[in-house]
Amino acid sequence: MQFETICVVGLGYIGLPTAAAFAGRRKNVIGVDINQHAVDTINRGEIHIVEPELDIAVHAAVKEGNLRATTRPEPADAFLVAVPTPFKKGEEAGAIPTPDLSYIQAAADSIAPVLKKGDLVILESTSPVGATEKMAGWLAQARTDLSFPQQAGEDSDIRIAHCPERVLPGHVMHELIENDRIIGGMTNKCSEAACELYKTFVRGECLLTTARTAEMAKLTENAFRDVNIAFANELSMICDKVDISVWELIRLANRHPRVNILQPGPGVGGHCIAVDPWFIVSETPKEARLISTARKVNDSKPEWVINKVKMAVADFLQANPDKTAKDVTIACYGVSFKADIDDIRESPALKIAKAIKEIVGAAVWVVEPNIKSSHDELDGFEMKDFQAAEEAHIGIILVDHKDFKKERVVKNKIVIDTKGIVKR
Ligand code: SAJ
Numbered sequence: 001m002q003f004e005t006i007c008v009v010g011l012g013y014i015g016l017p018t019a020a021a022f023a024g025r026r027k028n029v030i031g032v033d034i035n036q037h038a039v040d041t042i043n044r045g046e047i048h049i050v051e052p053e054l055d056i057a058v059h060a061a062v063k064e065g066n067l068r069a070t071t072r073p074e075p076a077d078a079f080l081v082a083v084p085t086p087f088k089k090g091e092e093a094g095a096i097p098t099p100d101l102s103y104i105q106a107a108a109d110s111i112a113p114v115l116k117k118g119d120l121v122i123l124e125s126t127s128p129v130g131a132t133e134k135m136a137g138w139l140a141q142a143r144t145d146l147s148f149p150q151q152a153g154e155d156s157d158i159r160i161a162h163c164p165e166r167v168l169p170g171h172v173m174h175e176l177i178e179n180d181r182i183i184g185g186m187t188n189k190c191s192e193a194a195c196e197l198y199k200t201f202v203r204g205e206c207l208l209t210t211a212r213t214a215e216m217a218k219l220t221e222n223a224f225r226d227v228n229i230a231f232a233n234e235l236s237m238i239c240d241k242v243d244i245s246v247w248e249l250i251r252l253a254n255r256h257p258r259v260n261i262l263q264p265g266p267g268v269g270g271h272c273i274a275v276d277p278w279f280i281v282s283e284t285p286k287e288a289r290l291i292s293t294a295r296k297v298n299d300s301k302p303e304w305v306i307n308k309v310k311m312a313v314a315d316f317l318q319a320n321p322d323k324t325a326k327d328v329t330i331a332c333y334g335v336s337f338k339a340d341i342d343d344i345r346e347s348p349a350l351k352i353a354k355a356i357k358e359i360v361g362a363a364v365w366v367v368e369p370n371i372k373s374s375h376d377e378l379d380g381f382e383m384k385d386f387q388a389a390e391e392a393h394i395g396i397i398l399v400d401h402k403d404f405k406k407e408r409v410v411k412n413k414i415v416i417d418t419k420g421i422v423k424r
Helices: 015-024 036-043 054-063 102-114 131-142 147-154 172-178 188-198 213-242 244-251 276-283 289-319 348-360 403-409
Strands: 005-009 028-032 067-070 078-083 120-123 159-162 181-185 206-210 331-335 363-367 396-398 414-417
Touching: 005 015, 015 054, 015 067, 015 120, 015 172, 036 067, 036 331, 054 067, 054 172, 067 102, 067 396, 078 102, 120 131, 120 188, 131 159, 131 213, 147 188, 147 244, 159 188, 159 213, 172 181, 181 188, 181 213, 188 206, 206 213, 213 244, 213 289, 276 289, 289 348, 289 396, 289 414, 331 348, 348 363
Parallel strands: 005 028, 005 078, 028 067, 078 120, 120 159, 181 206, 331 363, 331 396, 396 414
Antiparallel strands: 159 181
């Protein structure tokens, strides 16, 4: 099978690096996005997101004529769908969030008119079990002149597979090539075709399975990490009660050859680990008890930190009776969803900073070395550098950025360290 022209639908954190990786192997890549600004930026050889080494790859791909962006899919030999799969929060309190497949459906509707016999369609977006079959159903509805795997099995005109992305933001360009890849075809021929396509640039192993298992494997990886972090977060709250350093505790326990506990923090953020486990829970709520509890433990951690801050403010005011809450200054060290990135989507650190401002009424300063330009979400906060922030009455370490770890000494009189980086 020859894959010369590849159409990548969705040019975000996964689609754009993937498009650049194919283009780097001299494939003719058509990148599709509904966002005209993203399309124009890419066609200038620039990028609209932050990811190390992506700018160089995209610049080279566009300059050499191997990558072109547009707003509508064009005929190709393979189509990759890399659009968001957010969740819908339920109306009632405590309702289980459910996955929103509308972006996948819109992508299927947009590629259906240009499909031809022999094409391969791959769903890369993290999806609940059964989503690839749903996508195949939407394509079949739109193109009754073609046959699909759910109708014709191995003899289908169109091959369909789920190949979930598994790359870590901040390391995407490396992991895209080196990580093993799960290839879940709707039939064996679908898997083989998808495997051949990824071998264009993947140096890791391609592991063939079914579409449903591939969907569940991706959700399982992120749920595993979420459960492990929830365990660490629960330990941090227990240790606080019994006056033990959770950081030392985990360091010691991890010296056991079969124990590997992750690190606690202010909560779990981002658009993967904090979202994907719900895709399992929403399908199998009765069975997914541990996964659901882990989500709740991690989601409750910001509230726990906010309470700690409230208590610190109360202590401070008791010791300084001439002051009111409005006089208190609080420095938040870090607001991104994890270390050394500029991404503040679903960030527990930002949630905490906002709550302190609203609930406590104190002046909140933000130290965020990774955000250089002004950002709507940070309106109302005073941005400070590390040294200036030492003047605040209370310092809260919310993200373990390498710049903070280098310093290791925070001079604020009261310090709440949710990441365990301050030297004791
Ligand atoms: N976190 C902790 N403690 C830890 C590790 C992480 O509190 O020990 C927090 C982070 O601060 C952050 C959140 O968890 O708020 C998620 O960060 P992360 O680095 O664990 O993961 P993501 O969301 O950036 O990327 C994950 C990765 N999944 C796994 O490692 C299993 C990545 O490989 C996936 O491709 C990505 O989700 C995705 O797209 O699904």
